[in-house]
Amino acid sequence: MTTLNELEPTDRVIKQRRMSPLKWARTLGWKHLVGIVVSLYALFPILYILSTSLTKAGSVSSGVLFSDFFLGNYTALFDPAKQHDRPFTRWVINTVVIASINAVASVFISALAAYAFSRMRFIGRRGGLMTLILIQMFPSILGLVAIYGILSEITKYFPPLGLGSLGGLIMIYLGGSLGGGTYLMYGFFNTVPKELDEAAKIDGATHTQIYFKIILRLVAPILAVQALLSFIGTVSDYILPSVVFNKPEQYTLALGLQFFIDQPYSQNWAMFCAGAVITATPVVALFMFLQRFITSGLTGGAVKG
Amino acid sequence: MAEQQTPEQKARAKARAKVARKLEGGVPSLRGTLIKIAFLALADAGALFASMLLIAQHQWLYFSVLLGATLLINWIYLRRGNLPAKYLAPGVILLICFQISIVFFSGFIAFTNYGALHNGSKEDAITSIKLSAIVTDTNAPFLYVSPVEDSNKNLEFLATDTTDAANPIIYLGGTDWAKQPWHQLSAAELANIKMGPSPADGTVIALSIKGFKTLTQDQVIARQAELSSLKVPLGANVDKAGFMALDPSATGVQRTFYDAIYDPKADTFTRQSDGKVFYADESIGFFDAKKGDLHSERISDTGWRVNIGLGNFNRIFGDKSLQKPLLGIFSWTIVFALTSVVSTFVVGLALAFLFNDDRIRGKKVYRSIMILPYAFPAFLSAYVWKGMFNTNAGFINTSILNLHKGHMIPWLTDPTWAKFAILLCNLWLGFPYMFLITTGALQAIPSELTESAMIDGATNWQQFRLIKLPLLLISLAPLLISSFAFNFNNFTVIYLITGGGPSGDPSLRVDAGGTDILISFVYKIAFSTGVGADYGLASAFSVLIFFIVGGISFFSFRRTQFLEDLA
Numbered sequence: 001m002t003t004l005n006e007l008e009p010t011d012r013v014i015k016q017r018r019m020s021p022l023k024w025a026r027t028l029g030w031k032h033l034v035g036i037v038v039s040l041y042a043l044f045p046i047l048y049i050l051s052t053s054l055t056k057a058g059s060v061s062s063g064v065l066f067s068d069f070f071l072g073n074y075t076a077l078f079d080p081a082k083q084h085d086r087p088f089t090r091w092v093i094n095t096v097v098i099a100s101i102n103a104v105a106s107v108f109i110s111a112l113a114a115y116a117f118s119r120m121r122f123i124g125r126r127g128g129l130m131t132l133i134l135i136q137m138f139p140s141i142l143g144l145v146a147i148y149g150i151l152s153e154i155t156k157y158f159p160p161l162g163l164g165s166l167g168g169l170i171m172i173y174l175g176g177s178l179g180g181g182t183y184l185m186y187g188f189f190n191t192v193p194k195e196l197d198e199a200a201k202i203d204g205a206t207h208t209q210i211y212f213k214i215i216l217r218l219v220a221p222i223l224a225v226q227a228l229l230s231f232i233g234t235v236s237d238y239i240l241p242s243v244v245f246n247k248p249e250q251y252t253l254a255l256g257l258q259f260f261i262d263q264p265y266s267q268n269w270a271m272f273c274a275g276a277v278i279t280a281t282p283v284v285a286l287f288m289f290l291q292r293f294i295t296s297g298l299t300g301g302a303v304k305g
Numbered sequence: 306m307a308e309q310q311t312p313e314q315k316a317r318a319k320a321r322a323k324v325a326r327k328l329e330g331g332v333p334s335l336r337g338t339l340i341k342i343a344f345l346a347l348a349d350a351g352a353l354f355a356s357m358l359l360i361a362q363h364q365w366l367y368f369s370v371l372l373g374a375t376l377l378i379n380w381i382y383l384r385r386g387n388l389p390a391k392y393l394a395p396g397v398i399l400l401i402c403f404q405i406s407i408v409f410f411s412g413f414i415a416f417t418n419y420g421a422l423h424n425g426s427k428e429d430a431i432t433s434i435k436l437s438a439i440v441t442d443t444n445a446p447f448l449y450v451s452p453v454e455d456s457n458k459n460l461e462f463l464a465t466d467t468t469d470a471a472n473p474i475i476y477l478g479g480t481d482w483a484k485q486p487w488h489q490l491s492a493a494e495l496a497n498i499k500m501g502p503s504p505a506d507g508t509v510i511a512l513s514i515k516g517f518k519t520l521t522q523d524q525v526i527a528r529q530a531e532l533s534s535l536k537v538p539l540g541a542n543v544d545k546a547g548f549m550a551l552d553p554s555a556t557g558v559q560r561t562f563y564d565a566i567y568d569p570k571a572d573t574f575t576r577q578s579d580g581k582v583f584y585a586d587e588s589i590g591f592f593d594a595k596k597g598d599l600h601s602e603r604i605s606d607t608g609w610r611v612n613i614g615l616g617n618f619n620r621i622f623g624d625k626s627l628q629k630p631l632l633g634i635f636s637w638t639i640v641f642a643l644t645s646v647v648s649t650f651v652v653g654l655a656l657a658f659l660f661n662d663d664r665i666r667g668k669k670v671y672r673s674i675m676i677l678p679y680a681f682p683a684f685l686s687a688y689v690w691k692g693m694f695n696t697n698a699g700f701i702n703t704s705i706l707n708l709h710k711g712h713m714i715p716w717l718t719d720p721t722w723a724k725f726a727i728l729l730c731n732l733w734l735g736f737p738y739m740f741l742i743t744t745g746a747l748q749a750i751p752s753e754l755t756e757s758a759m760i761d762g763a764t765n766w767q768q769f770r771l772i773k774l775p776l777l778l779i780s781l782a783p784l785l786i787s788s789f790a791f792n793f794n795n796f797t798v799i800y801l802i803t804g805g806g807p808s809g810d811p812s813l814r815v816d817a818g819g820t821d822i823l824i825s826f827v828y829k830i831a832f833s834t835g836v837g838a839d840y841g842l843a844s845a846f847s848v849l850i851f852f853i854v855g856g857i858s859f860f861s862f863r864r865t866q867f868l869e870d871l872a
Contacts (some may be wrong), residue, residue: 028841031659035667038656039674041733046677047691048700078643084866109396116392131861137855138408139794141824142847143410145419145840146410146832150403157364175403178396196842207388208337236682239796261688269692276685288673294741 009175049280051067053273073274087249088275091256095279098166098252099234101108102173103227109174110146110181110226111219115211117182141173141239147172148243169244173234181226188222189215221293228290232283253279349375374398408851414844416612421837423590423608430609433569434574434592437605438565442547445560448476449503450551452525452532453517460528461485462519462537462549464558465510475511478549482538487549492672497868505556525555536561565604574604587611614777630809630817635722638822642792645731646785652732653739654777658769662748679737690730691717694802718730720819723803727820731798735788746772746780782865789861790854800826823850 019208047066056070077088107112116122117129140147148163151172155162162168200210216223238254245251248259253275260272287294352375359368381390417423448464453829455461461479468474475498478487490498497515504522513519525532533551539560540546547562565574565583574583574592583592583604589716590611596603621627656675660668678686693700694716702713716726750773758768799805805818805825815830822847831843 007504028664031662031665034656034659035665035671039671042675042677042737045686045693045733048693049685077588111395111397112392116389120389120392122389125389132400134855134859135404135408136792137858138404138851139796139824140407141794141796143407143411143852144828145414145772145844146407149414150406150410157359157367171399172407172716175399175407178400178404182396204332205334206337209334211392232680234680236684238684257685272688273465274680276689278740280681280685283682284677284680287676291673291676299422 035238036193049109049273049276050052052269053277055270067243073270077134077274077278085248085257086259087251088251088256091251092278094166094251095235095253098170098173099231102170102177102234103231105170106174106177106181106230107223107227110178110185111216111223113178113182113201113236114185116188116217118185119194132179132182134174136183140176142241144243147240151244163244164246165244165249166250169240172240172244173230177233184226184229185222186221188219192218224290224293228286231286235279235283312588341382344848345379348378353670375852395858411844411847416614416845417610417616418590418608418611418613418644419841419844420615420839422606423610423841424763425609427585427609430590430607431574433607434565434605435563436569437607438576438702439561440562440564442560442562442579442588447552447559448549449505449508449556450558451510451512452520452528453477453514454520455485455517456477459485460532460535460550462535463514463517463519464549467508467510470508473510477514478537480537481537482543484543487537487539489559489703505554505558527603529555530620536596568636571746576604585632589613597724617842620842623847634817634821634823634826635819638793638824641724641727641731641822642789642795644728644737645792645795646650646733646789649735649788650741650785651741652736653741654762656736656740657743657747661744667761676732676737679741683734683797684801686734687730690726690733691802693725694730695860698741717803718807720807723807723820727798727802730802731792731795738788741856742781742784749780750776783862786861786865790858792826793822793854793857795822796824796828800828 004039020291024082051066051068053073054070056064056072083089097202118123129259139242151163151168154168160167161171161242196218197210205213232294235252238252238258240253241255245255250258257272257275257279258274260268317752352371356368356371356375366839378394381387381394417801429665446466447466448466450465451463453463454462459479459481461477464476466474466476469635470840475490475495477485477490477494479485487689495515498511499513500509501510501512502512522530535551536543537549537558538546539548544563544566547560549558549655550561551558562577564577568576572585575581576583581594581602583594583602584596586593587598588597588611590608590613591598591606592604592608593601621631660669660671665671696713696715696718699716701716702708706714708714715722717723754772754776755768758772763771766811799820799822803820805816805821807819809817809819809821813834815826817826821829827843827846827850830839830846831839
């Protein structure tokens with residue numbers, strides 16, 4: 001059975017049918033060509049990782065990608081017998097736990113602060129915003145020595161937040177992510193009309209009801225983006241974990257993976273690449289899933305409209 | 306008159322304002338209040354736990370800070386109104402504890418000589434110097450030893466001096482001078498001794514004494530660590546008299562003494578072997594022979610942390626040997642950050658324009674593929690690029706460019722090629738972000754603008770150059786500035802791909818590599834194992850970098866009138 005829709009071609013099809021091959025090449029064809037070249041550039045290192053992770057020899061020696069299809073590297077990573085030397089399974093769990101807690105907590109805290117900056121007028125508001133923007137320009141790498149010093153002081157008196165603890169690392173992440181997160185959300189919160197809050201207020205809603213039931217739902221995209229950026233940032237970070245953690249069973253993936261390539265005489269690129277694929281897959285999947293929010297999130301503060 | 310109010314009206318207005326203040330934020334619901342109290346209770350429980358730990362360790366300062374913070378939090382959330390504080394408190398507390406404190410602590414370290422040689426307090430340094438200057442007295446005789454245990458399980462040394470084999474002298478003593486003093490055995494005690502061949506070489510020595518249990522060979526091995534740290538004083542003042550310590554082979558003991566003796570009254574160290582006196586030099590944090598003279602002899606390279614004022618900054622700006630490499634690093638940092646922003650922006654912009662066209666089939670597929678580099682964790686990408694850039698085995702030289710031996714491009718080992726390789730990799734990492742934000746900004750330009758331009762007869766190029774680009778630049782300027790600031794400190798790319806290398810001038814104490822940007826150079830100063838970490842100098846650099854990046858951003862933001870929008 002044919003429906004009306006199938007009989008009527010869409011506008012786009014009409015346009016393309018009317019185009020002569022020469023015109024197509026001039027207007028659209030070259031764009032496809034550029035698209036293919038750029039796609040190759042973008043894809044190639046990733047294909048290289050994927051291909052290497054599937055080789056038995058440990059490198060793409062023949063020079064042809066995907067000439068081998070060997071899943072042994074993946075199974076070896078989770079091999080229970082090897083977990084004692086390099087607890088890969090633990091690394092996966094640690095990474096997911098730290099990155100998830102950090103993503104949720106940083107969104108929660110930043111959204112609270114962004115709401116205050118966007119909707120309320122108080123003394124020190126402008127100064128506070130300026131401080132946030134300035135403070136986020138102090139990257140954690142500049143403060144490594146201080147971070148180590150402060151954490152080792154905390155370790156003496158309150159170990160649950162000190163060196164070698166999950167809590168300590170998360171606290172440092174949260175302190176660092178607040179500036180960027182609040183600033184990113186602040187722009188987005190401003191795009192939600194104020195009349196909405198006022199209408200709700202007149203209807204007798206409390207400020208928490210307005211915040212949780214109205215505002216947060218309207219800014220959901222930016223919450224997703226901030227959570228995702230924070231998640232990616234945590235998964236990708238190897239510097240802070242290397243300062244805070246000192247036992248292999250505490251490592252995150254980013255720190256643990258270096259184990260496979262840092263020893264000069266026992267480098268195992270295939271295992272490293274297999275670990276890299278496992279690390280990157282959820283991140284990339286999340287990214288693709290939330291893709292449509294990301295553009296609006298990244299430009300939310302800057303691009304009005 | 307309308308402005309004049311009776312006292313009654315005034316009071317009423319005041320009361321109304323009070324009620325309004327109370328009702329700011331609406332009438333709280335029961336559920337909300339319960340949730341609030343539950344969270345507060347959790348926070349207070351945590352604070353209580355932490356404060357008990359602090360009280361147990363008599364940390365009154367930290368305890369009072371914690372107490373003050375806890376009271377403040379409760380006050381903020383329990384009183385009515387004052388909403389901004391309620392929303393800001395969690396973030397601000399974290400920010401103060403774990404970000405601002407770090408910034409300030411870094412600033413503080415920048416004015417000290419904190420580093421591998423000046424790691425702790427003066428007391429730590431004194432202990433460490435004393436312990437590291439333990440010397441075996443080579444003039445004293447070597448005594449065969451039989452470690453014995455008294456009835457209270459205290460270890461003692463039963464030692465035999467066999468210098469005169471015919472008349473061996475026997476000693477006994479433990480770690481506590483008052484209870485088990487080191488002494489030569491009296492005739493009465495000698496009666497309790499059992500002599501025999503030593504297990505090591507068969508020399509006849511004292512093996513056991515009545516009232517003590519001699520350790521077996523197996524026990525000696527098992528308690529090796531305990532035995533080798535055993536110090537049996539030779540007098541009431543162990544500093545002066547020295548002590549008996551086990552020889553590494555665990556067969557004998559020999560007189561050992563502290564070569565460096567600290568005198569707390571004079572605040573000096575005296576070296577026993579030559580009697581030289583070293584003074585505590587508070588200006589440089591070392592014990593040295595002549596106060597204030599950096600080049601005078603030190604008793605040890607172990608010092609303590611002192612405030613050295615602008616010393617680190619003087620080194621950065623005044624040290625002649627640092628000037629040239631520092632200038633190179635600084636200019637490369639600027640070039641690297643600028644080129645990265647410009648190259649990624651140009652590519653991203655071009656792609657955004659090309660693909661902002663609904664007629665292209667598979668637009669979404671292209672888009673998804675093109676943003677992959679941004680989605681992929683950057684540190685993994687950096688490692689992969691490093692592997693692919695390898696001169697002899699890398700995929701780029703061997704497979705893509707298909708170069709032959711002897712004609713390989715030294716991607717990471719030649720300073721110029723390495724810079725190029727880094728930029729190429731950073732372009733890959735960064736163009737998807739620019740593509741995303743430019744696409745977003747492009748779609749936000751009202752179509753009326755371009756339509757009216759088209760009607761006025763503007764060509765595509767004119768539309769781009771005169772309308773779209775200026776609008777894009779205005780809206781994207783803050784993001785471009787942030788991108789510059791980010792790349793200025795893009796440690797990951799540099800450190801993971803080249804590690805700052807190839808190495809620069811080897812005569813310098815710190816390696817200024819061919820692709821080192823400021824931040825990777827600072828990392829080397831702070832954590833390099835070769836020359837000894839210098840946290841103070843690294844922090845001084847960090848503070849400078851912070852001001853450079855902050856200053857550049859601040860003035861660029863001001864120029865784009867971005868800050869005015871904040872109000």
